[in-house]
Amino acid sequence: MKKLLLLIPALYLMSSCGTTSVSQSNQVPVNVDKYTSFTLTTDLSQLSANERKMLPYLMKAADIMNELFWYEAYGKKNALLDYLKGDAKKFAEINYGPWDRLAGNKSFVKGISDKPLGANFYPTNMTKEEFEAANLKDGNSLYTFVRRDLEGNLYTIPYHVMFEPEVKMAADYLRQAARYADDPGLKNYLLKRADAFLTDEYYESDLAWMDMKDNGIDIVIGPIETYEDALYGQKAAHEAYILVKDKEWSKRLEKYADFLPELQKNLPVNAKYKQETPGSDSDLNAYDVIYYAGDCNAGSKTIAINLPNDEQVQLEKGTRRLQLKNAMQAKFDKILVPISNELVTPEQRKHVKFDAFFANTMFHEVAHGLGIKNTVNDKGSVREALKEHASALEEGKADILGLYMVNQLLKKGELEGDIKDYMVTFMAGIFRSVRFGASSAHGKANMIRFNFFKEKNAFTQKADGTYQVNFDQMEVAMNELSELILELQGNGDYEGVEELVNTKGIIPADLQADLQRLNDAGIPVDVVFNQGMQYLK
Template identity: 30%
Template sequence: MSSTAADAATAVTSGPSISQRLADYRTTELRADLSHLTDGDKRALVKLADTSDLLTNVYYQQIWANAPALRKQLQSDAPKNQTALQELRLFELLRGPWDRSRDNEPFIATVGSKPKGANVYPEDMTTEEFTQWITTLSSDERKRAKGFYDIIVRQEDGQLALVTYADAYAKYLVPASALMREAADLVSDKSFAQFLRLRSQSFVSNEYLDSEVAWLKINHSSPLEAAIGPYETYEDELFSYKAFYESILGVRDFAATSLLEKFTASLQLVEDNLPIPAQYRNPSLVPPPIVVINQVYNGGDTSAPLVAAFNLPNDEDAIARAGSKLTMIKNVQQAKFHSVLQPIAQLILPQADLIDVTFDAFFGHVLYHEVCHSAGPHTVLGSPGDTVRSHLQDLHSAFEEAKADITGLFAAKLLIDRGIIDDITLKQFYTTYLASSFRSIRFGLAEAHGLGQAMQMGYLMEKGAFVHSAGRFEVDVGRMVGAVEALTKEIMLIQGDGSKERAVLFKERYGVLAPEVKAALERMKSLPVDVEPVWKDMEELRKEYK
């Protein structure tokens, strides 16, 4: 699965320098209002930041067998070597030695290709071997093998075996569990404390369902919010089965939360009007609660590009039991809009269209993107026990991101037509989305959001909804309406039918960048791809409470 060290060294030598790669990320202080926090809340945040650092160690162990050793070597060399210092900075920002915005090209000599199975499967394991092996397992073991919380290892006799996350990562999860219990004793909100206690137990028991439900039941009055644990499966590029540890710590923005709650109440309206046959729809969809936070720290699976919002949990059992929760990260979105999206818009849009690129449209579409992860089919039609994830496998994440994006635009038009949205125009949504499409594609086609966006771009250009002329792109609003509806339908039917074959054909047809798109991306090389966060609030809290 890995290329030779010589191949990697050649790629590093011929590619951009480390300093050029770092220039892709604009250093940005991300701050939050901490004035309403108690002394205990602030002390708890410091302990949760220490927990986050432990989960970063877990993540490096998950992502690549050699990542912990390489990181340790860079940390040792950094104080005495400027090159190593820059390599370490980029390594930490991208959570590994591969440049995500350049299709996971390695940026450190002697490092090979990124293993598709990360380090949660044996690197020499084939998909055929795994598929054959699971037929020999009991139903419970088969669920674990295809589930979130067990790695697959090769035993001395060459056979595959299951190992729980709790056992595989005990070195870091046991102290992380203790820190979370200590934080639970300090926080002001009892429901948040309950989540921390149950999640601390999950780290050592490997049972996550109760703590996922407790997370969903955190009171809206809690001043703190945190997603801590194994969640996303993007790094499992073989099957999209295995969850990777992460931590996002935030402070609630109560005013922004109250303004947005009305939108999630419209989710069933969107579902009932989806352009798909009724049997693919959910007639009793529960709208997710919504929380707006300002982020103060992160750890684990939180590489650049920074997450601007998330809809969790991903565990289908937890969703069935208690639904999901949407978290919007306002200060991250503001940083992306001002530092990245506006410069892109100025480069690729006609001057007259720049007025339609607004933060409200950007924030609104991110909101609907996350809400619309809940829309449409999540199990295969006629096979209610089979998830879409299990059928689309390595393509699931890209199609799910594309679905959420395009259905978010479908929802925006519906809610504008119904008068529910009255302060953002359809042209603002479409034009801001067009500029943001280039922002996402720059993450690279090896990344789920980038590939998902590329497929949308290819489709919308083919339908004449995005029009290119003289190096500039603009939206044909009339054609865009029909194309959005048609694309929403096509993606959801692929998902609902669980058709990997149609997904592959769709990706091959549309997941390819047109020459004019490539030319525009080439012109953007001097612009930042994303932001490099500076967690100033946490720096100050650690000085005060350590």
Template identity: 25%
Template sequence: MLFVRRVALCLPLVLIACKPEPASSQPDASPTTEATAAESPADDFVWVNDRFADIQILRYQIPGFDELDLQRKQLLYYLSQAALAGRDITYDQKFAGNLTVRKTLEAIVRGYEGDREAPEFQALMTYTKRVWFANGVHHHYSGKKFEPGFSREFFAATVNSLDPATLPQTLPSATAASGGEAADAAALLAYLEPILFDPNYEAKRTNRDPKADPVADSANNFYGEGVTAEAVEAFYKKKADPNDPTPISWGLNSKLVLENGELVEKTWYADGMYGPAIQEIVKWLVKARSVAENDQQRAVLEKLIAYYNSGDLADFDAYNIAWVQDTKSQVDTVNGFIEVYDDALGYRGSWEAVVSVKDREASERIAAISGQAQWFEDNSPLIEAHKKKNVVGVSAKVITVVVEAGDAAPSTPIGINLPNANWIRAQHGSKSVNLGNIVEAYEHAKSGNGQLEEFTFDDAELARAQEFGGLAHKLHVDMHEVIGHASGQINPGVGTPKETLKQYASALEEGRADLVGLYYIMDPKLVELGLMPSLEVGKAAYDEYIRNGLMVQLTRLEPGEDVEESHMRNRQLVAAWAYEQGKAKGVIERVQKDGKTYFVVRDYDELRVLFGQLLRELQRIKSEGDFEAGKALIETYGVEVDPQIHAEVLERNAALDIPPYSGFIQPKLVPVMEGDAIVDVKVEYPDDFAAQMLEYSETYGYL
């Protein structure tokens, strides 16, 4: 994995509640493009009156923004513009037709003159919101293509009724998101018809089925027509040197296509593919550089600008090294080609951005963990040869998010650990952050939704979860990020996990990081450090992990589906393996009570031993590049779902009316101008998801 570790991805440890609302909850679908600012009481702030499909839209606040000095406000504003400028890139990366679909849908939302309350138009609005939320036509988590609730006939008639000038004028070319072949309405409809209405056409964004070709059978736009996984692996095998101590992150910022029978990389940089959007990102980064907090931060921004201008991955490494070393700046940003989850082979990074400011007070908790990184490494159950003898520069903090974009929005991470190049982490260190205000918004949203009461076995488990569950979750996320991803080392000459573990690398890595957190959350060391009052916090963490991994997270799957998403696979792997391995000793018991199933932890100490054993094995697999062992673990424990348990979980959760996914409307930074000078920056909190998406498309539609 490259650059960022995402745990909202880990957020499904808890599912997000939805505020009771009328059955007809679709927002006004009028073609306005101005997001409105809302004043809401703090207790109700996270709720937004928009729920569609399996999604609840929330908000988050930026506490302390008004108290920042003007320089930092300006810096945050410029960085937020650099973030939003790249959002179109993410759409195109996830599927070549996404921008054409989105622009057509937005033309309908703005220009439709029929009955907006009619069922087919409402179904089209729901579909449009799902596309906005997922940055494309495939589900943001499962990767399965959406099915429209409206007919071909309605869609065709609606498109034909619009002013042709409002529709996309070109169709996607093979290598550029800006369009190639000219299109009229008829050509546009012919192009869109299979995308929207043929469930078998480009059905999965990322296909991890071991019987499929993870490149040719995936719908993402990372590879050109005719490119296969075998060809990709051979292409990068020629580039990679397993003995290179500082390997380049090959393929991170390019599309690999066939030209005249030869594989060619189309690099994503200012003068290449996605150039118009990247040039706009650079423009705002240059402005940000002019108001940097200090020389070190200014140097970091200069290196990021240089990388975007050159497309050279060596420049990306130089930027990451400088970024890791900047630990004093209060304002920070992640901006680039980052996550590799959407590429089953783990080469290509999805574009995303997170802009933040440090929460100094809340950072004390997470800093206490990073300060003991070597102790945690020395006392881990890993094979001695797989331990780092000198853990370098693990810095950690809690941040207040200001804006997110691309693959980080509207569905967001709650923890980040980067950079992901193993050699940079080993030689220069890493940064781990907890997205404090995002976590608080999620915690507020789930409070009192009834799910905890439904899936806890007895009063003792419920009371422990209510008293210690919040702290347990925060500590587990902290340790996942700070000491989890930073732990262990790869044997010399083995190669990177994306080369050795391939399509299983992401799930195995997330499982490894989860297990580090699970192993240590039952360690008295955390009590000694003052991070938790007693081991009851660790017990609450174990209860929650088993409860979620074996049951609650199944609310995200439709009947008959296997587990596809890497983080869900990792949680089921860890929980199911521990359950099976501990059966003989009764470590976790499957219990029936009042006709309902529960998985109850009976021996917490023995469960910790099991977690340590699995952690040792996952690190061995990573250190030695043991593909077959990794595949066996994932396919045996992490993929298949017990249909009876699944049906029961869905039935029990349906009675609670809780959507399994949540995401956020973004705050809006508004500069206060005097002539050409910014004299202040204000924060507005929009409350209309559709309006914000339309505004973004008009303001930041660079591709």
């Protein structure tokens, strides 16, 4: 019986949602040029000799996250890539499957349907009613797959069992890297993270990661975000970032986390929706990212991180906010500025600035720590109550409260600049992000905000097709949307959020026409990376 149980994971590795055979004649034309390339590098002279020795081991561990995410997203990677040719193959590698992540996860391979909401975390023929009726042990766990046994019954299998050889190898690479860790906090984190891979128990390693303060090199690795599970929003997907701290920029940022308790108290919402106190150990740092793998490397690329996601860790320790400065600069120069030249009214283009883009992105991550993590009416955590809509609403909250924080800190004299810079750059950022499509959590959040702002006259589209920010109305809309989102989260109002997503989380025809102008102008949608040891100097 033990042998049979061990064989079942291997059988499912060979039979997943994306194993339809395809030939070159079945390939739909793709536009690889919607991505522009950028080389990830940093000045290695700022690292110690031992830190440089760690990098190959960390990259090998990250490469394993790549393979695990391919399975979570699609299934049989090699079966797909062996059939595809040319641009279609390259496009599949960018998207980790046969679905265009920047076009609503539509299939670009004939014979393969559009992406299942549950990716490869669940059987594709499973209904929500069947899953809920099964009442599976650990069915709602972040770290289990749902599968069918030979009789067709649903059961769960933990990640560390499904991926046993791979996670053992990843753990070994982290332990080898830990041998060269000069910083005790980094060494402790790597060893605890290695142990967590073998058990799917990440709490202790999350605490260890929060306790790191002086390390020059960092790695975010493991099953982390739940965006890939669009069915329930509860299965975490594997990813990795390898990072080198920008100590000069980090020094400029360190003071802002201290304002979290005061900003929480002043949120524009009833007191019961801000009764939680943000963790006191939250910190902000800027990094050069030198390696992406897995979930964060699929389709649109992350430029800032706010972790851990564990609500218990957040309440105890807060979170760490990591700004990926080099990747952010690439998106600003290659994408945001050209978008602004097309869609922002000429008189306001002078307000589109990198420092404002950096701050808006940074305070988005800080704002994840504001508001409430548990409902006020005993519906459990916000994530549990809002299910598949939790991620979209949380991203919307972070976006709008990030701008709220900028406005408050400017008024206090704690942030430099003109609110017009931040607001116009924020508006341009909506156009950049909404091009990722309205199917993702970030895409829905952007569309809700765009449509809400439009209703509140926060911007005006002029006769020449460009957009002008109306600054006073923007501030009013910012406060009203903040209040709405915080109340929906605090009440665990699933039906209210669903209505908001269905009515405002869509791209209207006039905006779609504007986005097509950007495509016609040849402005890329996102970036792909040249990365690895060969690009580091």
